[in-house]
Amino acid sequence: MSAPAKIDIKSLHLDELRGIAQPSYRAGQIVDWLYKKRVHSFAEMTDLPQALRQQLTANFCFGKIDALRVLGSKDTTRKFLFRLSDNNLIESVLIPASPALYGSPSDRRTICISTQVGCAYGCKFCASGLDGWKRNLRADEIVNQIMAVEEATGERIDNIVFMGMGEPLANYDNLLRAIQIINAPWGIGIGARRVTVSTSGLVPQIRQLSDQPLQIRLAVSLHGANDDVRSRIMPVNRKYNLSALLDACRYFTSRKKQRITFEYILIAQVNDSDEQARQLAKHARALQAKVNLIPYNKVEGLDWTQPSQDRQKKFLGVLRAAGVRATLRREKGDDIAAACGQLRLQTERGLAAAVLESSG
């Protein structure tokens, strides 16, 4: 029988480390090595006694995710392909000077990270769910995406969006644990207001998130302004319908005292009519929510198309005329949501071929 897998040291919080390393100031030294000096082994933690280093080595592992490939250049969106310890592949996207989305000024470097391998929710426009769900990422695998990108580029990241592969709120415990490490002064130290979680609308978890104290931002993938349209493209709407979702959004807004963002992909003939825009405007106004319109990006194997530029602008016009704060993302590499939503454009098979190519 194989031994149980060791816990990764980067999935623990400072207070948990205090229970492990005695006297308790040792825990402070450990997190300093992990997140400030950023070493890759216990052996490098030279101010810890030998016995403690041995104890840590015996009980914990020191996971690192390997960047297999980087696509893009310094001035554009860069995609990082990572291999996890079990050979699963995930991607993160670094957006250099990001558009002023999700409350971030435009000179910030934003990273879009994944929370699962694949996705179980099967939205009809999205590449991430095409092959179904494989597994949740652990907290250390979430945190390591940020640290690996910072290490590979030598640049600090100051804005995080959970819009990569997977449904973050379906991996709630690991997500929250990772956000706490990302946010903590002893950890990566990124302010909670610079962290945005995007969800397809898991109502109980939105409520749970509302009740915990971190002031993180919430983006909700709406994509349909009534139940008919939404259920057609997002199966999750059959479990949590629009009115339940909007109630949960209202709860979040009132608990956190902050506005949420609605993401709305524009798909030709599906959700792009003026009537849909009027219904969307009504929902957004009621919650004082912002709206990000994202022209649908073609996904291989899926039939949908993008509305004409003219239709996109008219849709935007209806929202604005109704007094809604709305933006229309253009088709550019720096489009956060589109870049992130395309993580599964290359299928697993495609990725595997790319890896073989780059290593061979």
Ligand code: SAH
């Ligand atoms: N599961 C979460 C987070 C990941 S998807 C969620 O659904 O919110 C995040 C975003 O990716 C979606 O809201 C959408 O804005 C974008 N996206 C997915 N597929 C896309 C496509 N084909 N074209 C443009 N954007 C897409």
Ligand code: SF4
């Ligand atoms: Fe999953 Fe989000 Fe893609 Fe839907 S849009 S399949 S929830 S990753």
